[in-house]
Amino acid sequence: MCEDCDYQVTSSSLGGHALLRISDLPTAITDDLTGMDMVLGTGLSPYPENLREFPSVSISDASGPWSCGNLGNLELTGAPDPGGVGDDEIQPDDEIAAAAVHIAYDWPHGGVRSCSGVLVSPTQVLTAAHCFHATTAPKHLKLSVGERAPVLQPNEPTFGAVSITTHPSWNGAKPALKFDLAIVELDHKVSVPPVALAGFDPLPNCVAKVEAYGFGVGAVAADMFDWGILRKVGLLAQPKLCVDAGGQHCIDTDTLLAYTPPGGFAADAHGLCHGDSGGPVVATCGDYRQVVGVTAARVLAVPDNRDIPDETPLEPLAAAFAFTHHNVCGRDDAVGFAATRLDSPEVQSWLAATLGWPEIIEVPLSKF
Template identity: 25%
Template sequence: MFPIIKWASMALTATLLAACGGGDGASELVLPDANTLCSSVGVKPKIINGADCVQPESSPVVLVLSLGSEGQTQSCTGTMLTPTRVLTAAHCMLSGTQRMAVVQWQTNGNSALVYATAWVAHPGYTTNGDGLQNDAGVITLKSAMSNPTMPLLVSSTSTKGDEVFIAGWGDPGQSLAVGYARITKVTESHLGYVYKGQASNTCAGDSGGPAYRSAGGPVGIVGVTSSGSVDGCGDGDNSLFTNIQTPRVLDFIRAQAPGLAEI
C-alpha cells in the first residue's frame, strides 16, 4: 500500500495529536501528565490534563505552510534547528510549491508569516520501499525567528523500546499539541510503531514534526514525522518517522543547517 503522508490542506489550518495512541510492548505505556508533555517543548498546557499546549511562541515546534501555484495551501510541522533553519519532511515541499512560510506567533495571540528564501528536500527522497525514504527537508527563512531551537540527538542510538515525545500542528486539535509513544521499529530509514489506541499518534498536519527524547539531559530530535498506513490515523496505523541518525540523513541536515546544535 502506498504510504499515507501526514500533511493537511488548509482553509485556516494548524493541528495535531493529543492522547490518540500508539505502541507495542510488554508493559502498558503510561502517558505523562499535561505539564510534562507541554514542558518538553517549552510551553504550558491549555487545559488541565490536556495535551494541547499554549504559548506556541515559546516552542521550537512551528507551523509550516506550503503555498502552491493554484492558490492551495498545505500545512505541515517543523522544528527550529537555528533561528533561520527549520527541519521538516521532504514531502512537505513537493513539486508545485511556489512559496513556503513559517508562522511566527506573538504573546498576544497574533501571528505573522516569515517567508522562506529557500527550501531543500533530501536528494534521495523517494516513495519507493517501506514508507517514504529520506523524508527530510530544511527550510531557510528570510529573517530570524524568536522561537527557541531544538538540537539533534546523536549521542544515544535509537532502539526498540525507546519512549519518545511527538509534537505537531495536526489533526484533530488544530493547535500545537504534544503526545507520547513507544518505538517498536528501528531501521536505518525509520523509527516507528503501530498505533493500538494507547498513548499518542501523529495525524494530518503533523508531517515534518519531531519525535524527540532525552538521553539523560535536554531533549533532542531523533525522528521526523513522515507517513502512516491508515486514513484518519486510527487503530492499526503503522506510523513512521524518518530516522535522523542514519548518516545519509544526518549529513544532509548538517549541511543544510550550519550552526545547529547536537547532543
C-alpha cells in the first residue's frame, strides 16, 4: 500500500500475499499487535514457498511512511541458507530427532506461528498447551515429523490434525504454566517409532545433563528468518531455580522441571528461544534416553530494584512468528528454563487416558 492510498492493495510479488499498510486501528487492536511484535519493519524477508498458502498479513511500522516504490524494489531470493540442515550435533540415527514434530498454523492476528512437539504414538504428538490460541482449529495445523528444516523444504510431506486435547487442569494462566500439555491427533499414522516417556522423577533417576529439541529461533538477530530448523540444546537439571538473589522466589518444582545452560547465558549460547515450546526434554536414564519434560518457558531474573512479583516470572517460549521482531533471542536477565513435568500422577493418568495406555492395576503384596 502507498502512504497516500486508502486501503488499495497493489500487486504483490510475494506469490499472492499483499503487504498491507493499515492505519487508524482501534487502540486495543494496535496495542495487541504491538505487544506481539506483529510489525513488519524495514528490510523485507522472502516468504518461503511452502508457507505462501497461509493467508498471513503483515502490519507495517506506523512510524515512517511506505511508498509504492518500496514494493517495486522487492526482490525475492528464496529461503536463506541455514548453513546446513538442522543442528550439526544431531546424528542421522537420532531417534528423538526422527520423532521431532514441527507445528505451524496461521495466527488469528496475522503471521505464521511456529511451535515444537514430539511423536508419542503413531498418530499423536505431545506438545505445550500454550502453543495454541483458544480459537485454533485443528484443521489449520500443518505438522512435519522428523524433518530437520520443514519450513524451508516445500516439497516435504506434511500431516494434518483432527483434534487438540489439552490437560484438563490447564487454564491458560500465565506465568504459572501448570499442566501446560496438549496432545495433537494426526489425520493418519506416521511410520516412525514414537519416543519413550518417563513416568518417574528424573532428578534422582537420570543423568543431570539433558538435551532439549526444538524448532525455535536460533539466531540472535531479530531480522533473520531463522526458525523452523531443528536444533538440540544441552541443559543442566537443577533441583531448585530461583529468580531473586535471596532465593525466596523459585519456580514450582512440583509441576515444572528447572534447567540452566551449561555455558551460561552469552548471546551466542542463549539456549532455548521462541518456537521451542512443546519440544521434548530428553534425559539418559539408566540404559535408555527418555522424554522427561516438555519445554515451556524461559525463567527471568528479578532486578534488585524491582519488587518480587506475585508469580514466578516465566516467559513462554511459543510463538516463533514469520517476519516479526518477536524472534529476538538472547536475554541477559534469564536465569534458566522450565519444562512441564511428566511424572506427576495428574499428568500420568491424563497421558494414559489420552494415549490409550493399558490400565495398570496394583495388587497388594499381601494378596500373594
